[in-house]
Amino acid sequence: MTVPVSGTPSKIRTLLANLLKARFPYLYIQTWEEDRAMSVIRSIAQDIPLIKTPREVLVWRMTTGIVDVSGHSRDDTKQPLKALEFIEKYDSPCIVVLQDFHIYFGGQGRAADYQVIRKLRDMLIRIKQNPNPINVIFTSPFLVLPEELQKDITIVDFELPSFNEIKTVLDEMIAVNENRGRIQIEVTAEERERIAKAALGLTLSEAENAFARAMVEDGQLDIRDVEVILEEKEQIIKKTGILEFIRSELRMEDVGGLENLKRWLTRRNKSWLDSASKYGLPSPKGVLITGVPGCGKSLISKSISSMWQLPLLRLDIGKIFSGLVGSSEENMRKAIKTAEAISPCILWIDEIEKGFSATSSGGDGGTSARVFAQFLTWMQEKTSQVFVVATANNIAGLPPELMRKGRFDEIFFVDLPTKRERKEILKVHMGRRLTHPEVIGDFQLTDEVLDDLAEKCEGFVGAEIEQLVIDALFEAYAVDRSIRLEDFERAIINTVPLSITQAEQIRAIREWANVRAVTATPKEDLEDYVKEEAVLDGGNSAPGSPDQGDGDVRYKRGGRTIDF
Template structure:
């Protein structure tokens, strides 16, 4: 147990003030009790409502001190017998009191010459500036699979509960609960048991749903259902091949082979080319949970709140691992400036350091439209395994995109002239082609008939594609690719052969729709 081992080490090293960071007070108290019992230390807990109490049998020796306010508590700590460990609950609420801070700081300094220690259980890592030099912060991680299995065992041992879990099913149920606290997992298991008076593999999905609701409450992380497959994404063959090559990268077989878990990819490119859809497709292809990190939700009004939310969100992602962590629109999410007393800079630094140093199998997918707004350190090697550029789709890719959206709406591509649609949608991104199909469906629906190829052609003609309305911006993005700064997500030879289908790279060159050459008379 990492937390218990670290706590025991700190106590033996005579650390006088320890801040145990967790929302799981019961688990923290149990861990402190176990450490004190092993070290034969007397352990007393205090809270504002009930005062002092002994945490274990050895602590019953001697009378309990009396204190009803924080100042009296600190005075009793200093008077207590040597070798006593004090656990203070909710004491972080007293950080704002200058007298309490001063009293605790002085006590922590004097306790260095004793074997007494104070442990403050707090839900966040925020420690007053005056106490930072005296305090050590120790976070209690969320329960691992073994601890969750113990929680499950305690519930299934109840008489009358039918357990129909195979060893594999029990492992999947534990995997489904990863990311929950012990209390949350206990409630999820109990809910399933009470509803059906049994527990079997049918309840795995119910536990997953409970976890989705809990993760959603964390504000910064959102649990995305993954249904997309590579067949739902048109084109991008190089990227798909890269992903398929790493489909088994998170298995024990890969670990035994000596392969490290892939770190992540950056998807840079033109808006509407399928970057977000690709992020969802990766979760479906690899059958991993997809967590979207909403960096904007990390920021709070209190000092230190953003940094604490960031650390909590990243710890939660590591607990759920293996998983895919999606950071959408990185240029906005990881922009940092000096107008907020350095908060955004610290959050930015925390995320970048985590991306570089993480050991948990969290695969990061970062998407961005405006590469010029990204700080250079974001795309540095070591944070992403590869940087892919999603360009305007080629004729072949546009045909695939048309077919994908027709099948998605329960239509047979063979009933449409996909080739002509691919030709006439030159310079259009996937999102614009999809919208043309939807617009054509509205026309057919209101005319009480099936929509046709001509309806889609008409819808395409009405649109002004981004490659025209944002020609300079698109040209600059594609120039970035031509400079060799990223790998194209499509097959290079295909794009080169069909370069006549794409918008000219030079943003000043006028855009002219592709017109096929007239055949020579002698070729007719």
């Protein structure tokens, strides 16, 4: 039997007190935080209004045996059977905490000690019939239960520290250091909240270490120290082997165009803070970004992390599926639990259609369908502050139930960049690479040059625009001279864009997006874009080349034009 706990101290105390008053004989708390668990147990044991009958707290470890309330240890109880015999004969109200007792239950390559298991079963009736209330609590970092005891032990989910607990630790550390005057504190009330929120998912000890490190590294505490907290969280992610912690320095300014999507994301910044609750706003669930390959879907997914100052986790669906029966479902549960533990965070699933496109094939015994159903249920019902960003190229490969309202807040379509967007993309990439005076030479990056190049690379996706800038620089580097305008023009002519090589696929994506998605490009950019992209000429010549045919088949741009 599993009893869920929300994670707030009051609810944990109330739940444990009720279980103890009801004389549940065996409780199991899985936690890495022994000290915090013991603190809660001891506070309950002496809280007469809460528990009615006060109780002594005895602690057993294999290294000390049973330690009583006075700190006296009984060496004769180091052996588990001797300890259980002592508990069985104890004649005062007590709570006995058995730490790391799971080693006698088997699992993790160990053999179970069946004498210990049998003794625990024998003790049940005596504990229940004892006129003095006695409760046994097992604490361990691992949940290991022998089948023989599964009906007798109640599992209590002892969640990681709540926001209020972490905020209290941060406030106490700030107060101490302000009094000493050694650390310069430069944080507002809102920034304190953001730093504390960033530490959610850490134990109290880990959070305290992270705050201490943030203070001593530069002798001050400010909002920039959120990065130090995220580095501590990175350790948690590395240990899962399923999720990947992405450290991205991309900013929204590094993404050219897509202003509609940017505005939507900007308006939801800080929505995980308590200030959003005044408006009755829930945390946003996520966004699905689909569209033409190479148009910036992955780029903008990475840049959300820097805008919102939240950790970015990448879920590789391929790592979820394992050859062992039941392990794929367990991997998905583990990934979800880890993401929720360090929330608020961003969970990025790149090319989601490749992981969930074959869920109805049945060729894997239904494993894919079960994992997909597990993910859908979580997306629909999740209350944790995990913002899911999913990207897809082949939208037709996605199951329709994934795109139902309630899974994602919005579906955005990223089309071929308009002229204004191409100009922005060129400016970003040329400005980032053209930094050395010898390379720049007499070349001047004027608005007229950008306008001319943006016109000539009509039909190019963002990735192709970046590559043409690189190709032009290689052209100059090969002969050891400064860059020239002709280098960029030659690179454009020599490129055959996706708008020609994958014309039919792009048309199909646009037809789908016209009724199901919102365009990531704002209405004003679409109106500014007079020509329709990607004139079909058989795919033999690139846009902007002298021999390009006029063609008479033109695309209708995809996505509903809603302004955010």
